[in-house]
Amino acid sequence: METIKIGLLGFGNVGTGTYKTLEMNRKHIEANTGLSIEISKILVNDINRKRDIKVSSDQFTQNIDDILLDPSIDIVVELLGGIEPASTYMLKALKNGKHVVTANKAAVAANFDDFMDAAKRNQVMFRYEASVGGGIPILNALTTALLANEFEEILGIVNGTTNYILTQMTEYGLDYADVLKTAQEKGFAEADPTADVEGIDVANKLSILISLVFGIRVPPEEIPTEGITSISKNDIRLADQFGYKIKLLATAKKAGKQLEAHVQPAFVPKSHPLAAVSNEFNAVFAAGNAVDDLMFYGKGAGPMPTGSAVMGDVIEISKAIAKGAAFDHYSESKAVKMLKFVGEGQNKYYVSMMVKDVPGVLGSISTTFGAFGIGVDSVLQLSKDANSDREVPLIFILHEVTRARLDEALDKISKSKFASEIKSVIRVM
Numbered sequence: 001m002e003t004i005k006i007g008l009l010g011f012g013n014v015g016t017g018t019y020k021t022l023e024m025n026r027k028h029i030e031a032n033t034g035l036s037i038e039i040s041k042i043l044v045n046d047i048n049r050k051r052d053i054k055v056s057s058d059q060f061t062q063n064i065d066d067i068l069l070d071p072s073i074d075i076v077v078e079l080l081g082g083i084e085p086a087s088t089y090m091l092k093a094l095k096n097g098k099h100v101v102t103a104n105k106a107a108v109a110a111n112f113d114d115f116m117d118a119a120k121r122n123q124v125m126f127r128y129e130a131s132v133g134g135g136i137p138i139l140n141a142l143t144t145a146l147l148a149n150e151f152e153e154i155l156g157i158v159n160g161t162t163n164y165i166l167t168q169m170t171e172y173g174l175d176y177a178d179v180l181k182t183a184q185e186k187g188f189a190e191a192d193p194t195a196d197v198e199g200i201d202v203a204n205k206l207s208i209l210i211s212l213v214f215g216i217r218v219p220p221e222e223i224p225t226e227g228i229t230s231i232s233k234n235d236i237r238l239a240d241q242f243g244y245k246i247k248l249l250a251t252a253k254k255a256g257k258q259l260e261a262h263v264q265p266a267f268v269p270k271s272h273p274l275a276a277v278s279n280e281f282n283a284v285f286a287a288g289n290a291v292d293d294l295m296f297y298g299k300g301a302g303p304m305p306t307g308s309a310v311m312g313d314v315i316e317i318s319k320a321i322a323k324g325a326a327f328d329h330y331s332e333s334k335a336v337k338m339l340k341f342v343g344e345g346q347n348k349y350y351v352s353m354m355v356k357d358v359p360g361v362l363g364s365i366s367t368t369f370g371a372f373g374i375g376v377d378s379v380l381q382l383s384k385d386a387n388s389d390r391e392v393p394l395i396f397i398l399h400e401v402t403r404a405r406l407d408e409a410l411d412k413i414s415k416s417k418f419a420s421e422i423k424s425v426i427r428v429m
């Protein structure tokens with residue numbers, strides 16, 4: 001039986017999950033591929049660290065060249081995390097004629113073109129299924145089985161940490177800060193949760209999805225991105241009253257020859273399939289012009305689900321190596337690169353504000369929205385807050401408008417004698 005040798009970079013959550021997936025299903029993989037896949041070397045920071053998995057100590061190394069310069073290694077699997085040194089190691093591996101698999105969305109989103117070019121130039125494969133949606137095989141499906149489709153829109157809940165926090169806030173009426181603390185204690189959120197809660201992780205994943213689905217490159221830092229830190233339990237309660245759940249959504253959609261994309265918390269109608277995606281689960285919703293609506297659902301993180309996606313890439317490459325046909329279909333540039341990225345486009349919005357409890361306030365604010373060309377879909381005036389003297393919460397659902405135009409209108413309203421504070425502005429799907 002032909003043996004394919006792997007050099008593993010990193011043996012943390014996903015590294016061990018990948019190792020365990022291979023060992024757990026080794027016989028099944030061999031029977032189905034006719035190949036033996038062997039992890040021959042593992043790069044770690046600390047070779048003396050005690051690990052909860054038994055691996056021969058001479059497999060570990062702290063020297064990257066033991067893997068990059070080893071001619072017997074066919075595939076380098078990068079599971080270190082962070083943009084550097086991971087990106088440099090992957091580019092060197094590709095240059096050295098090794099196929100590369102990674103779960104590292106930050107590195108892929110930051111250096112997408114460089115990886116694609118290096119893979120093409122060196123006639124090797126570069127795969128990153130686990131970088132979007134963890135265990136959900138979305139990238140492979142979009143680039144193989146669904147290639148006969150054009151997609152108008154792609155929407156995703158692709159961060160388990162924030163979806164867990166929003167779900168817990170919704171189900172138990174809890175505050176953001178309390179849920180974040182519990183999520184950290186349970187291991188659903190990292191000690192430094194910034195990349196998750198500020199939407200940066202989702203922007204990386206959306207950037208990757210846009211490259212594959214729409215054939216244009218939009219760096220993550222150019223995608224308008226907002227996290228969940230300002231979502232209050234009040235917003236969640238009001239969303240419920242209007243018939244919505246709040247989810248952190250990655251959205252990319254075509255509008256003629258333009259592409260709109262953003263990462264924002266959004267009111268999702270309770271009837272939409274994405275509203276039912278709870279806790280650490282992820283889902284990607286896509287509408288193809290032949291296949292129609294599709295939703296991919298599953299675990300977006302965790303050692304074994306992510307290990308499953310990593311091994312899927314490793315097996316695909318191994319089979320291609322055995323056939324002598326290891327080229328990269330992901331890196332084939334799409335014929336249509338005609339779309340122009342225009343930022344977030346127009347959206348419906350929910351706006352909550354505190355206003356003076358005096359006659360004429362509703363009319364005045366609605367007139368200001370009207371003067372900026374913003375139509376009001378619905379309004380809810382709540383009874384007086386016990387703590388605020390002569391102030392009442394006023395809630396609007398507004399028709400489609402650009403965020404810049406809405407901000408101009410809100411600036412004018414907040415300077416008027418009626419409104420005391422704009423509390424929240426959240427997109428409505």
Ligand SMILES: NC(=O)c1ccc[n+]([C@@H]2O[C@H](COP(=O)([O-])OP(=O)(O)OC[C@H]3O[C@@H](n4cnc5c(N)ncnc54)[C@H](OP(=O)(O)O)[C@@H]3O)[C@@H](O)[C@H]2O)c1
Binds near residue numbers: 015080082104300301
């Ligand atoms: N965790 C998930 O559920 C998940 C899901 C999808 C994608 N991902 C992605 O998968 C990647 C790995 O995540 P993880 O959660 O497995 O990370 P992790 O648990 O922190 O593991 C990182 C591993 O890499 C090693 N390492 C880090 N920097 C190194 C360096 N400069 N030189 C040598 N070794 C180094 C560490 O060595 P030591 O063990 O010696 O410290 C450790 O084994 C990240 O890109 C992440 O975004 C993770």
